[in-house]
Amino acid sequence: MGTEEIRMLAMAIVMGLGTVGPALGIGMLASKALEAVGRNPEAASKIQTNMILAVAFTEAIAIYALVVALIIKFV
Amino acid sequence: MHISLVAEKIFYIGNFAVTNSLLASVITSIILISIAFVVSRAFKKTPGRLQSIVEMVVDVLDGLSQSVGGQYTRTFLPLVITLFVYILLSNWLGLLPGFGSIGIYEIEEGHKVFVPLLRGATADLNTTLALALISVFSVQFYGLSKNKLKYLTRFFNFENPIMFFTGILELISEFSKIISFSFRLFGNVFAGEVLISVITALIPVIVPLPFFGLEIFVGLIQALVFAMLTLVFINIGTQVHGSETSVESVHGLAGEEVEHGN
Numbered sequence: 528m529g530t531e532e533i534r535m536l537a538m539a540i541v542m543g544l545g546t547v548g549p550a551l552g553i554g555m556l557a558s559k560a561l562e563a564v565g566r567n568p569e570a571a572s573k574i575q576t577n578m579i580l581a582v583a584f585t586e587a588i589a590i591y592a593l594v595v596a597l598i599i600k601f602v
Numbered sequence: 603m604h605i606s607l608v609a610e611k612i613f614y615i616g617n618f619a620v621t622n623s624l625l626a627s628v629i630t631s632i633i634l635i636s637i638a639f640v641v642s643r644a645f646k647k648t649p650g651r652l653q654s655i656v657e658m659v660v661d662v663l664d665g666l667s668q669s670v671g672g673q674y675t676r677t678f679l680p681l682v683i684t685l686f687v688y689i690l691l692s693n694w695l696g697l698l699p700g701f702g703s704i705g706i707y708e709i710e711e712g713h714k715v716f717v718p719l720l721r722g723a724t725a726d727l728n729t730t731l732a733l734a735l736i737s738v739f740s741v742q743f744y745g746l747s748k749n750k751l752k753y754l755t756r757f758f759n760f761e762n763p764i765m766f767f768t769g770i771l772e773l774i775s776e777f778s779k780i781i782s783f784s785f786r787l788f789g790n791v792f793a794g795e796v797l798i799s800v801i802t803a804l805i806p807v808i809v810p811l812p813f814f815g816l817e818i819f820v821g822l823i824q825a826l827v828f829a830m831l832t833l834v835f836i837n838i839g840t841q842v843h844g845s846e847t848s849v850e851s852v853h854g855l856a857g858e859e860v861e862h863g864n
Contacts, residue, residue: 587785
């Protein structure tokens with residue numbers, strides 16, 4: 528394999544492995560938030576705001592993987 | 603298919619290179635400033651269409667900031683709304699037809715290269731980095747102006763070893779905020795543009811439509827996230843008192859819907 532092939536492979540692996548964690552995290556977050564809304568529907572708007580914030584933090588990890596992948600591909 | 607990570611340079615003013623994303627961000631600013639100008643000139647008691655939209659945006663974000671709490675929220679709300687509106691408009695402008703598709707051919711290193719004239723402003727790391735710097739510096743600014751030098755005890759605290767160590771972590775987290783703010787926005791918007799151009803290259807008709815819907819939604823969510831995070835961080839920064847600061851503000855964020863209820 529040449530350098531170019533290894534780069535392509537590395538990019539794919541980074542994206543694949545890097546998104547596993549955030550995917551699990553966001554799934555857990557959403558399931559807990561929905562559970563909370565089910566228990567206390569009056570707090571839905573508040574829970575939603577906090578959920579979006581927490582999802583943003585979790586998603587940031589996937590974005591780091593994306594950035595690394597982009598750097599491998601383009602730089 | 604042509605995807606470029608960096609924004610392309612279109613022309614030069616002296617030594618200053620004007621990129622296509624800079625052009626788009628100037629357009630965004632002009633649109634926002636002219637809307638603000640028109641609305642504030644003809645401010646009426648019974649709002650017209652445009653004024654209703656502007657009032658709605660301000661009202662929704664004001665309600666959101668009240669639910670986050672904090673006594674100084676109103677002082678920095680204008681900054682948060684400005685960030686929200688600017689990011690939202692530049693995200694959505696980047697989806698318009700013409701962005702990335704209208705351009706000129708330039709000869710570069712012997713072969714022809716397509717240079718689009720416009721590129722979504724937030725699809726360029728320079729723009730998002732600037733926004734992140736504004737956001738993080740305003741956290742420090744409001745923290746210092748509300749708590750004076752007491753704010754610095756958040757980072758440099760010699761009361762006991764644990765507080766000293768937490769201070770170091772806080773200091774590092776301020777820098778990681780810049781990185782996560784800028785890369786979150788850039789990553790989302792740029793990934794969206796790549797997604798759309800890939801899908802359009804595969805199947806050009808009808809199929810890209812739902813992805814545009816997704817990107818409109820992502821643009822809104824990312825603008826909201828950026829504004830909300832700025833709001834929460836400034837809020838935490840303005841309430842330095844002892845060690846429980848961040849824990850307390852998180853509690854303030856999470857609890858007590860009961861008293862405002864529906």
